Amino acid sequence: MTETSETPGAYVRSGAAPGHHLRWNKVPEVTAYFWIIKVLCTTVGETAADFLNSNLGMGLTGVSLLMSAVLAVVLVVQFRTKAYRPGVYWFAVALISIVGTLISDNLTDNLGVSLTTCTTVFAVALAVVFAVWYRREGTLSIHSIDTVSREAYYWLAVLFTFALGTAAGDLVAEKMALGYWVSAVLFGLAIAAVAVAHFALGLNAVLSFWIAYILTRPLGASMGDYLSQPTGDGGLGLGTTVTSVLFLAVILALVVYLAMTRKDVTESERQLSPQ
Structure with a gap:
């Protein structure tokens, strides 16, 4: 996809859908920082959801509605920004991780929907x-999230990847009874296999990205469970509070670093977007 710069503050993308307001790309470059923070956010999604459900006294449904409302507010802020802003973007990802976990837990725990059904529904x-995103926009690449419609598709896809990853991860853990640590290793190896398929065998970059994106969810959840669950249940016994605070601190430090250095901004966006 080519880009043509007209002024320092505006440019045209040849692949943009007609009738949409063009903006700077709204997501970060896919670097090691991206994957590290993504996994950390998935871990927080698991432990924070458990913490909120256990301590707010609102019930699973009440907590789900509250966090969904908070997510909606943050997404409004995200949509109103004109370019990628690390703090807003990663706050939205962390909240989506929590909400995705709560949605899956609501379906399985409150409504009695089986994990197999949940996994199938979220996958579909x-x-x-x-399918709709590609049909309307002609691409699923996160390097072209520069219109309102593409950003809407992107965040909707992210929400379903978290919900799917949660349900699929729980399903694997339940069916195979591997334990938290072994499950984390298993999903880590699956992600490594995707990386090898992409870099060594030429697997499509967009397909590789989204497969890895889904797999990081159960990886992070397994890590979170291993750290937070009691030793008698196969965990380290740190608890959801300590685990959530620890990972949130690391996320915050990395996001501040990226905001200051702009290391996760593409070169073209670094030249075109405001400082």
């Missing part, structure tokens, strides 16, 4: 989002 929903 994600496939539908991708």
